[in-house]
Amino acid sequence: MISDEGSSLTDPQSQESGKSPEALSSDITVLYVDDDPEMSGAFKKILEAMSPLTVITAGSGSEVLDLVSRDLCDVIVSDYQMPGMNGIELLKKVRQSSSLPFILFTGKGREEVVMEAINSGATFYLQKGEDLQTLFAELVHKIKAAVGNRRAELALREREEELSRKNSELSAAYEELLATEEERRVYLKELESNQKKLVESEQRYRELSDLLPLVVYECDLNGIITYANRQAFLTFGYPEGTLPSGLCVLDLIIPDDRPRAIEEMAKIPLGDITAHEYRASRRDGTVIPVVIYSSPVYKERVVTGFRGIVLDISDQKRSEKAIRESERRLANVIDFLPDATFVIDREGTVIAWNRAMEQLTGVLARDYLGKGNYVYAIPFYGTARPILIDLALNRDQKPDELYGTISRSGDTVVGEAYMTGHAGGTRYLWGAASPLRDSQGVIVGAIESIRDITDRKITEEELVRSREELEHRVEERTAELTRVNSILRSEIDERGFAEKALRESQDRYRRLVELSPDAILVHDGTDMLFINPAGARMFGIPDNLNASGMRISEFIHPDLIDKFHSILKMPERLGDLKLTSEEDFVRLDRSTITVEVSSALITFQGSPAVLIVARDITGRKIAEEQLRRYAAEMADKNKELDFLANQMIEINQGLDKRVKERTEQVFKLIKQKDDFINQLGHDLKTPLTPLRALLPALIEDQLDPNTKESLAVLLRSVYSIQEQTEKILTIARLSKEDVEVKPESVLIRPVLLESLQKHRIYIQKKELNISVEVSDDLSLLFSPSDAGIVFDNLIGNATKYTSKGGSIRIRSHIEGDMICIQVRDDGIGLSAEEKNHVFEEFYMADSSRHDRSSSGLGLAIVRRLVRLYKGTVRVESEGKGKGAGFFICLPAPIPTSE
Numbered sequence: 001m002i003s004d005e006g007s008s009l010t011d012p013q014s015q016e017s018g019k020s021p022e023a024l025s026s027d028i029t030v031l032y033v034d035d036d037p038e039m040s041g042a043f044k045k046i047l048e049a050m051s052p053l054t055v056i057t058a059g060s061g062s063e064v065l066d067l068v069s070r071d072l073c074d075v076i077v078s079d080y081q082m083p084g085m086n087g088i089e090l091l092k093k094v095r096q097s098s099s100l101p102f103i104l105f106t107g108k109g110r111e112e113v114v115m116e117a118i119n120s121g122a123t124f125y126l127q128k129g130e131d132l133q134t135l136f137a138e139l140v141h142k143i144k145a146a147v148g149n150r151r152a153e154l155a156l157r158e159r160e161e162e163l164s165r166k167n168s169e170l171s172a173a174y175e176e177l178l179a180t181e182e183e184r185r186v187y188l189k190e191l192e193s194n195q196k197k198l199v200e201s202e203q204r205y206r207e208l209s210d211l212l213p214l215v216v217y218e219c220d221l222n223g224i225i226t227y228a229n230r231q232a233f234l235t236f237g238y239p240e241g242t243l244p245s246g247l248c249v250l251d252l253i254i255p256d257d258r259p260r261a262i263e264e265m266a267k268i269p270l271g272d273i274t275a276h277e278y279r280a281s282r283r284d285g286t287v288i289p290v291v292i293y294s295s296p297v298y299k300e301r302v303v304t305g306f307r308g309i310v311l312d313i314s315d316q317k318r319s320e321k322a323i324r325e326s327e328r329r330l331a332n333v334i335d336f337l338p339d340a341t342f343v344i345d346r347e348g349t350v351i352a353w354n355r356a357m358e359q360l361t362g363v364l365a366r367d368y369l370g371k372g373n374y375v376y377a378i379p380f381y382g383t384a385r386p387i388l389i390d391l392a393l394n395r396d397q398k399p400d401e402l403y404g405t406i407s408r409s410g411d412t413v414v415g416e417a418y419m420t421g422h423a424g425g426t427r428y429l430w431g432a433a434s435p436l437r438d439s440q441g442v443i444v445g446a447i448e449s450i451r452d453i454t455d456r457k458i459t460e461e462e463l464v465r466s467r468e469e470l471e472h473r474v475e476e477r478t479a480e481l482t483r484v485n486s487i488l489r490s491e492i493d494e495r496g497f498a499e500k501a502l503r504e505s506q507d508r509y510r511r512l513v514e515l516s517p518d519a520i521l522v523h524d525g526t527d528m529l530f531i532n533p534a535g536a537r538m539f540g541i542p543d544n545l546n547a548s549g550m551r552i553s554e555f556i557h558p559d560l561i562d563k564f565h566s567i568l569k570m571p572e573r574l575g576d577l578k579l580t581s582e583e584d585f586v587r588l589d590r591s592t593i594t595v596e597v598s599s600a601l602i603t604f605q606g607s608p609a610v611l612i613v614a615r616d617i618t619g620r621k622i623a624e625e626q627l628r629r630y631a632a633e634m635a636d637k638n639k640e641l642d643f644l645a646n647q648m649i650e651i652n653q654g655l656d657k658r659v660k661e662r663t664e665q666v667f668k669l670i671k672q673k674d675d676f677i678n679q680l681g682h683d684l685k686t687p688l689t690p691l692r693a694l695l696p697a698l699i700e701d702q703l704d705p706n707t708k709e710s711l712a713v714l715l716r717s718v719y720s721i722q723e724q725t726e727k728i729l730t731i732a733r734l735s736k737e738d739v740e741v742k743p744e745s746v747l748i749r750p751v752l753l754e755s756l757q758k759h760r761i762y763i764q765k766k767e768l769n770i771s772v773e774v775s776d777d778l779s780l781l782f783s784p785s786d787a788g789i790v791f792d793n794l795i796g797n798a799t800k801y802t803s804k805g806g807s808i809r810i811r812s813h814i815e816g817d818m819i820c821i822q823v824r825d826d827g828i829g830l831s832a833e834e835k836n837h838v839f840e841e842f843y844m845a846d847s848s849r850h851d852r853s854s855s856g857l858g859l860a861i862v863r864r865l866v867r868l869y870k871g872t873v874r875v876e877s878e879g880k881g882k883g884a885g886f887f888i889c890l891p892a893p894i895p896t897s898e
Helices: 012-017 037-050 061-069 087-095 111-119 132-160 162-211 230-236 255-265 314-335 355-361 375-381 388-393 454-494 499-515 533-539 558-569 571-576 618-701 705-735 748-758 760-766 784-800 832-837 858-868
Strands: 029-033 054-058 075-078 102-106 124-127 215-220 225-228 274-281 287-299 302-312 340-345 350-353 403-409 412-419 427-437 443-452 519-523 528-531 580-586 592-604 607-616 744-747 769-773 779-782 807-815 818-825 872-876 884-891
Touching: 029 037, 029 061, 029 162, 037 054, 037 132, 037 618, 054 061, 054 162, 061 075, 061 087, 075 087, 075 132, 087 102, 087 111, 102 132, 111 124, 124 132, 132 618, 215 230, 230 302, 255 274, 287 314, 314 350, 340 355, 340 388, 350 375, 355 375, 355 443, 388 412, 388 427, 388 443, 427 454, 519 533, 519 592, 528 533, 533 607, 592 618, 618 705, 744 748, 744 784, 748 760, 748 769, 748 784, 760 784, 779 784, 779 884, 784 807, 784 818, 784 858, 784 884, 858 872, 858 884
Parallel strands: 029 054, 029 075, 075 102, 102 124, 769 807
Antiparallel strands: 215 225, 215 302, 274 287, 287 302, 340 350, 340 443, 403 412, 412 427, 427 443, 519 528, 519 607, 580 592, 592 607, 744 779, 807 818, 818 884, 872 884
16 A cells, blocks of 8 residues: 555556457557567567557568558558668658558657657657556557548548448458468468477587586486486596486485485475485495485476486585584684683674683683673673674774773784773783684684783782882982081081081981992092992902902902002092093902992091992993994894885886786776676667567466466566666766766656656555655755666665565655655664665675575665765664665755746
8 A cells, every 4th residue: 555645556557457358449450660570570469469450560661662552551650760761751751652540659759759750740659668568558549549540531431432442341351361371471480480499499408508517417207317418427437428228316326315315206296396415326336425406397287207406515515524623623722722712703602712711700611602792791890891802803893991001913902901890809801802704804703812910910010119119219318318428528527516416427327328229439549448238249249258448459440540540649630530430340250340430539537538439330331232233233224225115116116107007908998898788788678678578468378377487487587687787787877987967956756656656566566555755846956867766776675675564654854955865664674784785786685685686786876876966875774674764865956036
């Protein structure tokens, strides 16, 4: 039922079927003129099948004039476009000698052609269209009207010339006999042609079966093989043409499987194509697994034998075994990994949960295997939610703020998280996840390994705290040392402090010096007067050895001894000591260390002395040397890179040239492809026209139900091929870069109703409820033809995927400066994955992959056309079984002021 505010759709066939057969004339001879013999034959069969008319054909204007001169027809129906003499030129020639009714029947629809035809004396002008039944019904009506009018005129003359009329009737009867004889000869000729085509078809069948990589066989009702193709000999190990006489199909099946094969063979005459797996035996005794597809062979509607295909599935069996073995090994590897590891498939279902995962989470594998909806996150977060493995499975998903750090390396995602809801309490966890791909590179799942790094994190945090404490203490001690030095100088200069204050100051100074991490020593130029514990450790002096009194020269590097002594011999130069410098010292074991030295003149125990603060920088110097070495290596590498860069520039220049040449070749191939598609579309349309015209009449006349159904299948295939051809041509046209469109203001409601009319058969068959909530004056910037294509595809898509008794709702609304039309159904709906691809060329959802009427191009054409007119298109669906809504939004026409 279709409701659209009072409008209704009716089937034109119902009007034609209301006419009574008595009202149709049976003595009208129609002369059809067309230069294409196939079109002439199709026209004759269709017209004679629809009405008791006699049709004769002519292929040229001269032949028509000859037939007209002999008064062999009552009406002339002529094509317009013909070589030599077109339809209007023929009309003018006929009018010079005859007043026969003349109907111009053509696909040309220009106004000047119509006016010229009428002015030249055409009785009627009829333009070809897509609805063949309505078109030919109108043609029959016009033929009868034209002949009736002419006969009425002749009847008036016959009353005055009775004798002439009788002679004319005798002549007409004689001509009718001639026409019948001609028709019989044509029929016999067609019968001979069909028999010849049958023999050729059988020969092609044999040749094609020999080319197939599958075993093709035929046998009688007893299973005796009557035909086998070349592949049959190869598969079963027989030399070509040497199958034993009387060999039965059952002889090729091992004895254990024969009872089942006999039972299945008994079911074949029921008419169903069956497929069963058996074990077959080759000539050398080798057993191979096969699948046999069988169907009955009919002759005059009687089953005379069986025909089938045998498929060797040995490779498939080996592949299945290898896959199962590979999956088993992979499962064992995952199970024995030391890190906690689990695997999910593309839908998020857990398919592996190893032993380490059980130990980490306390959850057994059997409790989670086969479950989805983020159940694997519960042991860590206490709730089901996306985790690291989901980021690997879906790159577009954003990481959760609960992760401390997230990094990607190619497809691999690495992250750390602080888990407060972990089964074992608060823990630090490290994880790495990566997608899993099949042999074609398609993502089929993901894997994640998790490691407990709580102890490492705690150790790192303790080290950070210790380092911060040590730095803080060093700063405090250094500041204290500076203050102590100042205080000491003040105390020494003033010499007025009390003995108690001096002892306290010395004690405080001693504690700072002893706790200092740097070496502190005092010498008088000859002997070492004092050294703190850090200094003793730096110079390798054991605790049981008193360092005081040692010669300071023992710790000076031999290369610096002379310089050291020269400074000591000239006391006035002691003031020139650098505040900070780098020097090499010698340890007690005579090994050398590099230190950073700070020197100052002080008074120690009432005498002048030198204070030295030294820090071991041997490690830093080694690092600096490594950095210098690395810098030199990097310089060499940079030179190599410069050389390689120059080579790459030369290579890129060569590649640019090749790319340019290849681009020109690609453009040339694209042009050839477009030309091929256009020519192919034209070549396909030409033979499809007579098929569309003839098959309905053959179906109507056929009494055998099996043959009638076969012809119906052919007709549906013809419609499917024509629709897909037109869609491919449309895609080819829209793929060109120079596609130009001329938007105009188009009323949308009439276009929608016309599209619904085209799909009325499916709508009525499925008993769909249709509502059209679009106002009569709503218009869009579109072209009428492209608007028709868009809504034909959207409405056809909705009717195809809506179940019986479902609803389709067409509404309009405004979004900003755009007007949107929505076509919503309550059919099978779309998954999230299908919504992402539904507008791509040749993409089909699972429910339509084997539907021959679905080319996967309709929605792609919709998107391309809408975008050409500066519009947008989108789809909404809540999921499988919840219907879908397709939206197209186009600019509204700008109103013009009067």
